[in-house]
Amino acid sequence: xxxxxxxxxxxxxxxxxxxxxxxxxxxxxxxxxxxxxxxxxxxxxxxxxxxxxxxxxxxxxxxxxxxxxxxxxxxxxxxxxxxxxxxxxxxxxxxxxxxxxxxxxxxxxxxxxxxxxxxxxxxxxxxxxxxxxxxxxxxxxxxxxxxxxxxxxxxxxxxxxxxxxxxxxxxxxxxxxxxxxxxxxxxxxxxxxxxxxxxxxxxxxxxxxxxxxxxxx
Amino acid sequence: xxxxxxxxxxxxxxxxxxxxxxxxxxxxxxxxxxxxxxxxxxxxxxxxxxxxxxxxxxxxxxxxxxxxxxxxxxxxxxxxxxxxxxxxxxxxxxxxxxxxxxxxxxxxxxxxxxxxxxxxxxxxxxxxxxxxxxxxxxxxxxxxxxxxxxxxxxxxxxxxxxxxxxxxxxxxxxxxxxxxxxxxxxxxxxxxxxxxxxxxxxxxxxxxxxxxxxxxxxxxxxxxxxxxxxxxxxx
Numbered sequence: 001x002x003x004x005x006x007x008x009x010x011x012x013x014x015x016x017x018x019x020x021x022x023x024x025x026x027x028x029x030x031x032x033x034x035x036x037x038x039x040x041x042x043x044x045x046x047x048x049x050x051x052x053x054x055x056x057x058x059x060x061x062x063x064x065x066x067x068x069x070x071x072x073x074x075x076x077x078x079x080x081x082x083x084x085x086x087x088x089x090x091x092x093x094x095x096x097x098x099x100x101x102x103x104x105x106x107x108x109x110x111x112x113x114x115x116x117x118x119x120x121x122x123x124x125x126x127x128x129x130x131x132x133x134x135x136x137x138x139x140x141x142x143x144x145x146x147x148x149x150x151x152x153x154x155x156x157x158x159x160x161x162x163x164x165x166x167x168x169x170x171x172x173x174x175x176x177x178x179x180x181x182x183x184x185x186x187x188x189x190x191x192x193x194x195x196x197x198x199x200x201x202x203x204x205x206x207x208x209x210x211x212x213x214x215x216x217x
Numbered sequence: 218x219x220x221x222x223x224x225x226x227x228x229x230x231x232x233x234x235x236x237x238x239x240x241x242x243x244x245x246x247x248x249x250x251x252x253x254x255x256x257x258x259x260x261x262x263x264x265x266x267x268x269x270x271x272x273x274x275x276x277x278x279x280x281x282x283x284x285x286x287x288x289x290x291x292x293x294x295x296x297x298x299x300x301x302x303x304x305x306x307x308x309x310x311x312x313x314x315x316x317x318x319x320x321x322x323x324x325x326x327x328x329x330x331x332x333x334x335x336x337x338x339x340x341x342x343x344x345x346x347x348x349x350x351x352x353x354x355x356x357x358x359x360x361x362x363x364x365x366x367x368x369x370x371x372x373x374x375x376x377x378x379x380x381x382x383x384x385x386x387x388x389x390x391x392x393x394x395x396x397x398x399x400x401x402x403x404x405x406x407x408x409x410x411x412x413x414x415x416x417x418x419x420x421x422x423x424x425x426x427x428x429x430x431x432x433x434x435x436x437x438x439x440x441x442x443x444x445x446x447x448x449x450x451x452x
Binding site for chain 2: 045046047048049055056057058061062063064065066068070071072081082083084085087088089091092122123124125126127128129130133134160161162163164
Protein backbone atom coordinates (compact mmCIF):
# COMPACT_ATOMS: atom_id res chain seq x y z
CA UNK A 1 0.00 0.00 0.00
CA UNK A 2 1.38 3.43 -0.94
CA UNK A 3 1.81 6.02 1.82
CA UNK A 4 -0.97 8.04 0.15
CA UNK A 5 -3.42 5.15 0.31
CA UNK A 6 -2.44 4.43 3.91
CA UNK A 7 -3.13 8.04 4.94
CA UNK A 8 -6.31 8.33 2.84
CA UNK A 9 -7.84 5.14 4.28
CA UNK A 10 -7.16 6.20 7.86
CA UNK A 11 -8.39 9.76 7.18
CA UNK A 12 -11.72 8.43 5.87
CA UNK A 13 -12.36 6.86 9.30
CA UNK A 14 -12.41 10.35 10.87
CA UNK A 15 -15.54 11.22 8.93
CA UNK A 16 -18.91 10.39 10.48
CA UNK A 17 -22.53 10.51 9.37
CA UNK A 18 -24.20 13.90 9.36
CA UNK A 19 -20.97 15.89 9.33
CA UNK A 20 -20.22 18.98 7.26
CA UNK A 21 -16.57 18.82 6.23
CA UNK A 22 -13.97 20.34 3.91
CA UNK A 23 -11.26 18.21 2.34
CA UNK A 24 -8.21 20.22 1.27
CA UNK A 25 -6.50 19.81 -2.09
CA UNK A 26 -4.08 16.87 -2.40
CA UNK A 27 -3.86 14.15 0.26
CA UNK A 28 -7.12 15.07 2.09
CA UNK A 29 -9.19 14.79 -1.10
CA UNK A 30 -7.97 11.21 -1.61
CA UNK A 31 -9.89 10.16 1.52
CA UNK A 32 -13.16 10.62 -0.37
CA UNK A 33 -12.55 7.38 -2.31
CA UNK A 34 -12.59 5.41 0.97
CA UNK A 35 -15.83 6.80 2.40
CA UNK A 36 -18.70 4.29 2.40
CA UNK A 37 -20.88 4.96 -0.65
CA UNK A 38 -23.97 5.61 1.48
CA UNK A 39 -22.29 7.82 4.11
CA UNK A 40 -24.59 10.83 4.66
CA UNK A 41 -21.96 13.57 4.78
CA UNK A 42 -21.94 17.05 3.23
CA UNK A 43 -18.59 17.91 1.67
CA UNK A 44 -17.93 21.62 1.23
CA UNK A 45 -15.80 23.11 -1.52
CA UNK A 46 -14.58 26.72 -1.20
CA UNK A 47 -15.64 27.67 -4.72
CA UNK A 48 -19.30 27.30 -3.79
CA UNK A 49 -20.51 23.73 -3.27
CA UNK A 50 -22.04 21.96 -0.31
CA UNK A 51 -22.63 18.32 -1.17
CA UNK A 52 -19.67 17.49 -3.37
CA UNK A 53 -19.39 13.86 -4.50
CA UNK A 54 -16.60 11.80 -5.95
CA UNK A 55 -14.45 12.79 -8.91
CA UNK A 56 -16.12 12.47 -12.32
CA UNK A 57 -15.05 9.67 -14.61
CA UNK A 58 -15.75 8.62 -18.16
CA UNK A 59 -16.67 11.94 -19.69
CA UNK A 60 -19.31 13.05 -17.17
CA UNK A 61 -17.42 16.31 -16.49
CA UNK A 62 -19.45 19.55 -16.52
CA UNK A 63 -17.58 22.71 -17.62
CA UNK A 64 -19.45 24.74 -14.96
CA UNK A 65 -18.80 22.38 -12.07
CA UNK A 66 -15.32 22.18 -10.56
CA UNK A 67 -13.89 21.78 -7.07
CA UNK A 68 -11.50 24.25 -5.44
CA UNK A 69 -8.51 22.46 -6.97
CA UNK A 70 -9.89 22.57 -10.52
CA UNK A 71 -11.00 18.92 -10.64
CA UNK A 72 -14.45 17.87 -11.88
CA UNK A 73 -16.60 16.44 -9.06
CA UNK A 74 -20.02 14.84 -8.99
CA UNK A 75 -22.59 16.21 -6.55
CA UNK A 76 -24.77 14.28 -4.10
CA UNK A 77 -28.50 14.52 -3.45
CA UNK A 78 -29.20 17.67 -1.43
CA UNK A 79 -26.24 19.57 -2.85
CA UNK A 80 -26.34 23.36 -3.19
CA UNK A 81 -24.34 26.06 -4.99
CA UNK A 82 -23.59 29.57 -3.68
CA UNK A 83 -21.24 32.54 -4.05
CA UNK A 84 -17.78 32.91 -2.52
CA UNK A 85 -18.91 35.13 0.37
CA UNK A 86 -21.54 32.64 1.55
CA UNK A 87 -19.07 29.81 1.02
CA UNK A 88 -16.73 31.35 3.57
CA UNK A 89 -19.62 32.17 5.91
CA UNK A 90 -19.94 28.38 6.21
CA UNK A 91 -16.27 28.23 7.20
CA UNK A 92 -15.84 31.34 9.37
CA UNK A 93 -19.33 31.03 10.86
CA UNK A 94 -18.37 27.72 12.45
CA UNK A 95 -20.53 25.38 10.35
CA UNK A 96 -17.68 23.00 9.46
CA UNK A 97 -17.47 20.02 11.79
CA UNK A 98 -13.99 19.30 10.46
CA UNK A 99 -11.45 20.46 7.92
CA UNK A 100 -8.60 18.34 6.58
CA UNK A 101 -5.42 20.04 5.33
CA UNK A 102 -1.91 19.13 4.29
CA UNK A 103 1.09 20.85 5.83
CA UNK A 104 4.74 21.80 5.77
CA UNK A 105 5.13 21.95 9.58
CA UNK A 106 3.04 21.46 12.74
CA UNK A 107 4.20 22.43 16.22
CA UNK A 108 3.48 20.60 19.48
CA UNK A 109 1.08 23.36 20.56
CA UNK A 110 -0.89 22.95 17.33
CA UNK A 111 0.52 25.82 15.27
CA UNK A 112 0.20 25.20 11.54
CA UNK A 113 2.59 26.41 8.81
CA UNK A 114 1.53 25.34 5.33
CA UNK A 115 1.33 28.35 3.01
CA UNK A 116 4.72 29.92 2.43
CA UNK A 117 8.44 29.17 2.31
CA UNK A 118 9.85 32.69 2.04
CA UNK A 119 11.91 33.09 -1.13
CA UNK A 120 11.01 29.61 -2.43
CA UNK A 121 7.30 28.87 -2.37
CA UNK A 122 4.66 31.59 -2.18
CA UNK A 123 1.63 30.72 -4.31
CA UNK A 124 -0.76 32.65 -2.08
CA UNK A 125 -3.18 32.00 0.76
CA UNK A 126 -6.39 30.55 -0.69
CA UNK A 127 -8.88 29.29 1.88
CA UNK A 128 -6.30 27.72 4.18
CA UNK A 129 -6.14 30.36 6.91
CA UNK A 130 -9.89 30.48 7.32
CA UNK A 131 -10.20 26.68 7.36
CA UNK A 132 -7.37 26.34 9.88
CA UNK A 133 -8.67 29.05 12.17
CA UNK A 134 -12.40 28.36 12.09
CA UNK A 135 -13.18 24.68 11.44
CA UNK A 136 -14.41 23.12 14.69
CA UNK A 137 -11.87 20.32 14.30
CA UNK A 138 -8.70 20.52 12.22
CA UNK A 139 -7.08 17.31 11.06
CA UNK A 140 -3.75 17.40 9.27
CA UNK A 141 -2.90 14.71 6.76
CA UNK A 142 0.77 14.61 5.84
CA UNK A 143 3.83 12.48 5.37
CA UNK A 144 5.58 12.15 8.71
CA UNK A 145 8.79 13.69 7.37
CA UNK A 146 9.89 15.85 4.44
CA UNK A 147 11.34 14.34 1.25
CA UNK A 148 14.77 14.83 2.83
CA UNK A 149 13.63 12.84 5.88
CA UNK A 150 13.40 15.81 8.22
CA UNK A 151 10.56 15.86 10.74
CA UNK A 152 7.46 17.93 9.99
CA UNK A 153 6.18 17.61 13.57
CA UNK A 154 8.26 20.08 15.57
CA UNK A 155 8.60 21.83 18.95
CA UNK A 156 7.97 25.10 17.18
CA UNK A 157 7.32 25.99 13.53
CA UNK A 158 10.22 27.61 11.68
CA UNK A 159 8.07 28.83 8.75
CA UNK A 160 5.53 31.69 8.86
CA UNK A 161 2.30 30.46 10.43
CA UNK A 162 -1.02 29.81 8.74
CA UNK A 163 -2.78 29.89 12.13
CA UNK A 164 -1.85 29.48 15.79
CA UNK A 165 -2.88 26.57 18.04
CA UNK A 166 -5.41 25.23 15.54
CA UNK A 167 -4.47 21.57 14.91
CA UNK A 168 -6.37 18.79 16.73
CA UNK A 169 -5.04 15.63 15.09
CA UNK A 170 -2.28 14.60 12.67
CA UNK A 171 -2.55 11.53 10.44
CA UNK A 172 0.63 10.31 8.76
CA UNK A 173 1.68 7.07 7.06
CA UNK A 174 3.28 6.09 10.38
CA UNK A 175 0.96 7.29 13.13
CA UNK A 176 -2.09 9.11 14.40
CA UNK A 177 -1.03 11.84 16.82
CA UNK A 178 -3.20 14.25 18.81
CA UNK A 179 -2.22 17.75 19.87
CA UNK A 180 -3.02 18.21 23.57
CA UNK A 181 -2.19 20.78 26.24
CA UNK A 182 0.73 18.52 27.21
CA UNK A 183 1.98 18.29 23.61
CA UNK A 184 1.92 15.50 21.00
CA UNK A 185 0.24 12.27 22.16
CA UNK A 186 0.58 9.04 20.18
CA UNK A 187 -2.87 7.52 19.53
CA UNK A 188 -2.22 4.86 16.87
CA UNK A 189 0.77 3.33 15.09
CA UNK A 190 0.80 2.00 11.53
CA UNK A 191 1.10 -1.80 11.23
CA UNK A 192 4.21 -1.24 9.09
CA UNK A 193 5.85 0.98 11.73
CA UNK A 194 6.75 0.94 15.43
CA UNK A 195 6.58 3.27 18.39
CA UNK A 196 10.38 3.62 18.22
CA UNK A 197 10.28 4.70 14.58
CA UNK A 198 7.52 7.25 15.23
CA UNK A 199 9.38 8.71 18.23
CA UNK A 200 12.60 8.90 16.22
CA UNK A 201 10.96 10.67 13.27
CA UNK A 202 9.01 13.18 15.38
CA UNK A 203 10.87 16.44 16.03
CA UNK A 204 9.31 17.08 19.44
CA UNK A 205 8.63 15.08 22.61
CA UNK A 206 5.95 12.44 21.96
CA UNK A 207 3.83 11.22 24.83
CA UNK A 208 3.25 7.45 24.53
CA UNK A 209 0.41 6.57 26.92
CA UNK A 210 1.03 2.79 27.13
CA UNK A 211 3.43 1.29 24.65
CA UNK A 212 1.89 -2.18 24.78
CA UNK A 213 -1.67 -1.10 24.11
CA UNK A 214 -1.30 1.45 21.32
CA UNK A 215 -3.82 0.50 18.62
CA UNK A 216 -2.51 -0.17 15.12
CA UNK A 217 -4.02 0.89 11.78
CA UNK B 218 -43.66 50.67 -21.09
CA UNK B 219 -40.64 50.75 -23.34
CA UNK B 220 -38.10 48.19 -22.24
CA UNK B 221 -34.52 49.01 -21.33
CA UNK B 222 -31.93 47.19 -23.43
CA UNK B 223 -28.32 47.22 -22.15
CA UNK B 224 -27.01 45.10 -25.03
CA UNK B 225 -23.72 46.38 -26.48
CA UNK B 226 -20.82 45.10 -28.56
CA UNK B 227 -17.67 43.66 -27.05
CA UNK B 228 -15.62 46.43 -28.71
CA UNK B 229 -17.74 49.20 -27.15
CA UNK B 230 -17.60 47.40 -23.81
CA UNK B 231 -13.80 47.05 -23.87
CA UNK B 232 -13.42 50.75 -24.70
CA UNK B 233 -14.89 51.53 -21.26
CA UNK B 234 -11.72 50.20 -19.63
CA UNK B 235 -9.23 53.08 -19.51
CA UNK B 236 -5.46 53.01 -18.95
CA UNK B 237 -4.77 52.66 -15.22
CA UNK B 238 -8.24 51.30 -14.43
CA UNK B 239 -8.98 48.86 -11.63
CA UNK B 240 -10.85 45.88 -13.02
CA UNK B 241 -12.62 43.13 -11.10
CA UNK B 242 -12.89 39.87 -13.05
CA UNK B 243 -15.32 37.14 -11.98
CA UNK B 244 -14.51 33.46 -12.04
CA UNK B 245 -12.88 30.75 -9.97
CA UNK B 246 -10.89 28.71 -12.45
CA UNK B 247 -12.73 28.32 -15.75
CA UNK B 248 -16.31 28.53 -14.42
CA UNK B 249 -17.49 32.13 -14.33
CA UNK B 250 -14.42 33.61 -16.01
CA UNK B 251 -15.54 36.09 -18.73
CA UNK B 252 -13.12 34.89 -21.43
CA UNK B 253 -14.79 36.82 -24.28
CA UNK B 254 -14.58 40.14 -22.40
CA UNK B 255 -10.96 39.36 -21.52
CA UNK B 256 -10.22 38.77 -25.22
CA UNK B 257 -11.90 42.10 -26.02
CA UNK B 258 -9.56 43.81 -23.51
CA UNK B 259 -6.58 42.14 -25.16
CA UNK B 260 -7.62 43.76 -28.46
CA UNK B 261 -8.31 47.15 -26.83
CA UNK B 262 -4.93 47.04 -24.97
CA UNK B 263 -5.52 49.32 -21.98
CA UNK B 264 -2.30 49.58 -19.94
CA UNK B 265 -1.29 49.80 -16.30
CA UNK B 266 -4.34 47.88 -15.05
CA UNK B 267 -5.00 46.73 -11.50
CA UNK B 268 -6.75 43.37 -11.77
CA UNK B 269 -8.80 41.88 -8.94
CA UNK B 270 -9.57 38.17 -9.31
CA UNK B 271 -9.63 35.07 -7.11
CA UNK B 272 -6.74 33.60 -9.08
CA UNK B 273 -4.99 34.37 -12.37
CA UNK B 274 -6.55 31.47 -14.32
CA UNK B 275 -3.96 28.98 -15.58
CA UNK B 276 -0.96 29.78 -17.76
CA UNK B 277 -1.99 31.18 -21.13
CA UNK B 278 -5.70 31.39 -20.23
CA UNK B 279 -8.07 34.20 -19.20
CA UNK B 280 -6.46 37.05 -17.25
CA UNK B 281 -3.11 35.29 -17.44
CA UNK B 282 -3.05 36.50 -21.07
CA UNK B 283 -3.54 40.13 -19.96
CA UNK B 284 -0.79 39.77 -17.35
CA UNK B 285 1.56 37.99 -19.77
CA UNK B 286 0.95 40.82 -22.32
CA UNK B 287 2.30 43.32 -19.75
CA UNK B 288 -1.01 45.19 -19.44
CA UNK B 289 -1.36 44.60 -15.67
CA UNK B 290 0.62 46.55 -13.06
CA UNK B 291 -0.90 45.03 -9.95
CA UNK B 292 -2.91 41.90 -9.14
CA UNK B 293 -5.09 41.61 -6.02
CA UNK B 294 -5.81 37.91 -5.55
CA UNK B 295 -5.98 34.89 -3.27
CA UNK B 296 -3.97 32.05 -4.79
CA UNK B 297 -1.77 31.50 -7.88
CA UNK B 298 -0.96 27.82 -7.34
CA UNK B 299 -2.08 26.77 -10.83
CA UNK B 300 -0.20 29.53 -12.70
CA UNK B 301 3.58 29.21 -12.66
CA UNK B 302 3.94 31.95 -15.31
CA UNK B 303 2.36 34.64 -13.12
CA UNK B 304 4.23 33.34 -10.04
CA UNK B 305 7.43 33.75 -12.08
CA UNK B 306 6.48 37.31 -13.09
CA UNK B 307 5.73 38.08 -9.43
CA UNK B 308 9.10 36.70 -8.33
CA UNK B 309 10.85 38.75 -11.03
CA UNK B 310 8.92 41.83 -9.82
CA UNK B 311 7.35 42.34 -13.25
CA UNK B 312 3.99 42.53 -11.51
CA UNK B 313 2.95 43.54 -8.00
CA UNK B 314 0.79 40.93 -6.24
CA UNK B 315 -1.34 41.49 -3.14
CA UNK B 316 -2.64 38.28 -1.51
CA UNK B 317 -5.67 37.95 0.73
CA UNK B 318 -7.33 34.94 2.35
CA UNK B 319 -9.95 33.83 -0.17
CA UNK B 320 -13.03 34.51 1.95
CA UNK B 321 -11.62 37.85 3.11
CA UNK B 322 -11.09 38.88 -0.51
CA UNK B 323 -14.74 37.96 -1.16
CA UNK B 324 -15.89 39.86 1.92
CA UNK B 325 -13.83 42.98 1.07
CA UNK B 326 -15.56 43.05 -2.32
CA UNK B 327 -18.97 42.33 -0.79
CA UNK B 328 -18.41 45.21 1.67
CA UNK B 329 -17.42 47.49 -1.21
CA UNK B 330 -20.62 46.61 -3.00
CA UNK B 331 -22.65 47.09 0.16
CA UNK B 332 -21.37 50.63 0.68
CA UNK B 333 -19.34 49.71 3.76
CA UNK B 334 -15.87 51.10 4.48
CA UNK B 335 -14.47 47.74 5.49
CA UNK B 336 -14.83 44.69 7.68
CA UNK B 337 -13.37 43.58 11.03
CA UNK B 338 -11.83 40.11 11.16
CA UNK B 339 -9.44 37.92 13.13
CA UNK B 340 -8.42 35.86 10.09
CA UNK B 341 -4.62 35.92 9.88
CA UNK B 342 -4.30 37.88 13.13
CA UNK B 343 -1.40 35.67 14.34
CA UNK B 344 0.38 35.67 10.97
CA UNK B 345 2.58 37.89 8.84
CA UNK B 346 -0.46 39.12 6.88
CA UNK B 347 -1.52 41.15 9.93
CA UNK B 348 1.65 43.25 9.73
CA UNK B 349 0.89 46.92 9.11
CA UNK B 350 -2.87 46.47 9.38
CA UNK B 351 -4.97 48.58 11.75
CA UNK B 352 -6.05 46.60 14.83
CA UNK B 353 -9.01 47.37 17.07
CA UNK B 354 -10.52 45.79 20.17
CA UNK B 355 -14.07 44.48 19.84
CA UNK B 356 -15.69 42.67 22.78
CA UNK B 357 -12.25 42.09 24.26
CA UNK B 358 -10.85 40.52 21.09
CA UNK B 359 -8.23 42.02 18.79
CA UNK B 360 -9.39 42.17 15.21
CA UNK B 361 -8.02 43.73 12.02
CA UNK B 362 -9.55 46.34 9.78
CA UNK B 363 -9.80 45.04 6.23
CA UNK B 364 -10.76 47.90 3.97
CA UNK B 365 -13.47 47.33 1.40
CA UNK B 366 -12.61 46.91 -2.28
CA UNK B 367 -14.25 48.70 -5.19
CA UNK B 368 -13.21 48.95 -8.82
CA UNK B 369 -13.73 51.12 -11.88
CA UNK B 370 -15.01 48.18 -13.92
CA UNK B 371 -16.26 44.65 -13.25
CA UNK B 372 -16.24 41.95 -15.95
CA UNK B 373 -18.89 39.35 -15.18
CA UNK B 374 -19.95 36.04 -16.74
CA UNK B 375 -23.61 35.00 -16.60
CA UNK B 376 -25.32 31.87 -17.88
CA UNK B 377 -28.46 33.85 -18.65
CA UNK B 378 -29.47 37.51 -18.57
CA UNK B 379 -32.50 39.47 -19.64
CA UNK B 380 -32.16 42.67 -21.66
CA UNK B 381 -32.53 44.83 -18.56
CA UNK B 382 -29.61 43.05 -16.86
CA UNK B 383 -31.12 40.58 -14.40
CA UNK B 384 -28.68 37.69 -14.18
CA UNK B 385 -28.58 33.98 -13.48
CA UNK B 386 -25.33 32.06 -12.91
CA UNK B 387 -24.80 28.34 -13.28
CA UNK B 388 -23.35 25.92 -10.70
CA UNK B 389 -19.83 26.90 -9.56
CA UNK B 390 -19.66 29.68 -12.15
CA UNK B 391 -21.35 31.91 -9.54
CA UNK B 392 -18.32 32.31 -7.18
CA UNK B 393 -17.14 35.98 -7.15
CA UNK B 394 -19.47 37.18 -9.93
CA UNK B 395 -22.43 38.48 -7.86
CA UNK B 396 -20.05 40.15 -5.39
CA UNK B 397 -18.03 41.92 -8.08
CA UNK B 398 -21.18 42.92 -9.97
CA UNK B 399 -22.12 44.97 -6.90
CA UNK B 400 -18.74 46.60 -6.30
CA UNK B 401 -17.69 48.37 -9.52
CA UNK B 402 -18.66 51.74 -11.04
CA UNK B 403 -19.21 50.19 -14.47
CA UNK B 404 -20.44 46.61 -14.68
CA UNK B 405 -20.09 44.74 -17.97
CA UNK B 406 -21.70 41.33 -18.26
CA UNK B 407 -21.12 38.68 -20.89
CA UNK B 408 -23.95 36.17 -21.10
CA UNK B 409 -24.33 32.81 -22.78
CA UNK B 410 -28.01 33.47 -23.37
CA UNK B 411 -30.12 36.63 -23.49
CA UNK B 412 -33.87 36.52 -22.90
CA UNK B 413 -36.64 39.10 -23.07
CA UNK B 414 -37.17 41.07 -19.88
CA UNK B 415 -39.97 39.54 -17.86
CA UNK B 416 -39.29 35.93 -18.80
CA UNK B 417 -36.98 35.16 -15.86
CA UNK B 418 -38.80 34.30 -12.66
CA UNK B 419 -38.10 37.04 -10.07
CA UNK B 420 -37.22 34.26 -7.63
CA UNK B 421 -34.49 32.78 -9.81
CA UNK B 422 -32.55 36.03 -10.38
CA UNK B 423 -29.16 35.95 -8.62
CA UNK B 424 -28.10 39.54 -9.44
CA UNK B 425 -30.76 42.22 -9.99
CA UNK B 426 -30.57 44.55 -13.00
CA UNK B 427 -29.73 47.61 -10.88
CA UNK B 428 -26.11 46.46 -10.73
CA UNK B 429 -25.65 45.95 -14.48
CA UNK B 430 -24.64 48.63 -17.01
CA UNK B 431 -23.79 46.76 -20.23
CA UNK B 432 -24.47 43.31 -21.64
CA UNK B 433 -22.45 41.50 -24.29
CA UNK B 434 -24.01 38.36 -25.73
CA UNK B 435 -21.56 35.53 -26.37
CA UNK B 436 -22.19 34.27 -29.90
CA UNK B 437 -19.73 31.41 -29.73
CA UNK B 438 -18.31 29.73 -26.61
CA UNK B 439 -14.59 29.49 -27.33
CA UNK B 440 -12.47 26.49 -26.38
CA UNK B 441 -11.43 28.18 -23.12
CA UNK B 442 -14.94 27.69 -21.69
CA UNK B 443 -14.74 23.93 -22.09
CA UNK B 444 -13.65 21.12 -19.79
CA UNK B 445 -9.91 21.39 -19.08
CA UNK B 446 -8.50 18.02 -20.10
CA UNK B 447 -5.52 18.47 -17.77
CA UNK B 448 -7.97 18.20 -14.82
CA UNK B 449 -9.87 15.17 -16.14
CA UNK B 450 -9.11 11.86 -14.44
CA UNK B 451 -8.11 9.38 -17.11
CA UNK B 452 -9.18 5.79 -16.40
